[in-house]
Amino acid sequence: MAARSLIDKLAILADAAKYDASCASSGTATRSSMGQNGPKQGLGSTEGMGICHAYAPDGRCISLLKVLLTNFCIFDCRYCVNRVSSNVDRARFSVSEVVQLTLDFYKRNYIEGLFLSSGIIQSPDYTMEQIVDVARTLREEHQFRGYIHLKTIPEADPLLIARAGELADRVSINVELPKESSLEHFAPEKSQPVIRKAMAGVKLRLDDARDAQANRLIRKAKPPVFAPGGQSTQMIIGADASTDTDILKTSTELYSGYGLRRVYYSAFSPMQDASLDLPPVKPPLMREHRLYQADWLLRFYQFERSEIDASTTNGMLDLDIDPKLAWALRHRSQFPIDVNRAPRHLLLRIPGLGAKTVDRLIEARRMTSIRLADLIKLTKTAKKAMPFIQTADYQPGGLLDTDNLRARFAPPPEQLALAV
Structure with a gap:
């Protein structure tokens, strides 16, 4: 040979x-300095x-x-x-x-x-x-x-x-x-x-x-x-x-x-x-994704493993919703959380709020009372947080207690099928 x-x-x-x-791979645009007929301008x-x-x-x-x-x-x-x-x-x-x-x-x-x-x-x-x-x-x-x-x-x-x-x-x-x-x-x-x-x-x-x-x-x-x-x-x-x-x-x-x-x-x-x-x-690729999310909660969001385990069914994470949302839905009595008063460890429990957003929120509330419009500026996922928070001008009302709250955040079946 x-x-x-x-x-x-x-x-x-x-x-x-x-x-x-x-x-680990990270997403980026596809680009190249090399053309089919010779080099283009630029490097890399x-x-x-x-x-x-x-x-x-x-x-x-x-x-x-x-x-x-x-x-x-x-x-x-x-x-x-x-x-x-x-x-x-x-x-x-x-x-x-x-x-x-x-x-x-x-x-x-x-x-x-x-x-x-x-x-x-x-x-x-x-x-x-x-x-x-x-x-x-x-x-x-x-x-x-x-x-x-x-x-x-x-x-x-x-x-x-x-x-x-x-x-x-x-x-x-x-x-x-x-x-x-x-x-x-x-x-x-x-x-x-x-x-x-x-x-x-x-x-x-x-x-x-x-x-x-x-x-x-x-x-x-x-x-x-x-x-x-x-x-x-x-x-x-x-x-x-x-x-x-x-x-x-x-x-x-x-x-x-x-x-x-x-x-x-x-x-x-x-x-x-x-x-x-x-x-x-x-x-399912979504299973891999949910494990990474749970791993993140354990490492950076002060969750205990027993809290994640309790949100599983037969030991498996929910593929439809992320593990933090699954935990929040099981503990609705602990919400809504006042974003202007709550300590950092409670803010980290709010679905839709990442660690960096929480840190920016804490910094911002030192100078002003946080309103819903302020939160929307701080994060693109404020909509996901709305049932679980209260601000200076917003209360979730009965939104937290609605029976279809889980379905509101679960992806449509055709979208979930793409991740399987």
């Missing part, structure tokens, strides 16, 4: 990387194989080259399209090829960094060495200062994972599935205790780096840098029978136990020649 060209490899390995949600592109958009630790949206080192794999995780028994086109980059692609894309202003993952080849240690060598070459030989996110391998030597953290802005270790029993069933070569031990090792090094940074003035020495963007993970949803309650339970354990920056939820994608015990259809 003829050797694959670099472009052929990029097409295969960029496409294979799309299943990893840990590099939002298009191209393997380019995704993610957020840096300081909140900037950045473009990353997102690829696998290889989609060959010695593991046979049944939910993975790149498993050893899968009949897919295979390709493998050399270390120098990934380095050159990253530098070429960067110089053309297509990207600002690299997201690198890989299938397992030869052994976890060998693969991790290759991943680390890409980052080392970029950092030390080419003085690359762009953003690097490395997907690490929990079965690899902890020293290799530590070295990855020294070179990367963020590292991640996939927890794979919500339940240990599911992982044992679908991916017998992997172990949840091994995964969590690797996460714990990263957390310890993050804590050490943070302590060194705090003591830098005392020690008068430059503290070591270790993954300043922290660590994240990914969970596949819909491959096993785990409920949303199960998934959020695992997420809260990961956040509290390992100090994760983010848990990503990735809807299972059916594939050819799949095991019969895997679902034949993809779970």
Whole structure:
């Protein structure tokens, strides 16, 4: 078989990387400086194989080259399209090829960094060495200062994972599935205790780096840098029978136990020649969306997991309405909330009001009494909040008690069908 060209490899390995949600994509306009008959005016592109958009630790949206080192794999995780028994086109980059692609894309202003993952080849240690060598070459030989996110391998030597953290802005270790029993069933070569031990090792090094940074003035020495963007993970949803309650339970354990920056939820994608015990259809995309919303409530809106669990039916989040609205409808007695008097933690409970809107509202009410027109200027979703609030000139009256309040905010059936 003829050797694959670099472009052929990029097409295969960029496409294979799309299943990893840990590099979050953000919406943007489609534009490019390259025309069909030559270059246009300007630099850069939002298009191209393997380019995704993610957020840096300081909140900037950045473009990353997102690829696998290889989609060959010695593991046979049944939910993975790149498993050893899968009949897919295979390709493998050399270390120098990934380095050159990253530098070429960067110089053309297509990207600002690299997201690198890989299938397992030869052994976890060998693969991790290759991943680390890409980052080392970029950092030390080419003085690359762009953003690097490395997907690490929990079965690899902890020293290799530590070295990855020294070179990367963020590292991640996939927890794979919500339940240990599911992982044992679908991916017998992997172990949840091994995964969590690797996460714990990263957390310890993050804590050490943070302590060194705090003591830098005392020690008068430059503290070591270790993954300043922290660590994240990914969970596949819909491959096993785990409920949303199960998934959020695992997420809260990961956040509290390992100090994760983010848990990503990735809807299972059916594939050819799949095991019969895997679902034949993809779970509703709206389920993934609702899990992210619930995750946000737990992390930034001061909700307890038990409050989210109570809003589920048979352990599943409502697909028609968001989890904050579901909670509010179950606790109507706590509304309406006076936006001019309520503390921040109560304002965060109001459907339609995000954390940034609440902060702007609190700032504004220091200078004036908030009226409904003021709230409408502060947020585009004031209509959703109206049944649950009172302002200086507005009371919801009987609106909060209407029987069809839920239906008022649920999408029409045809719109919901598009998200399934």
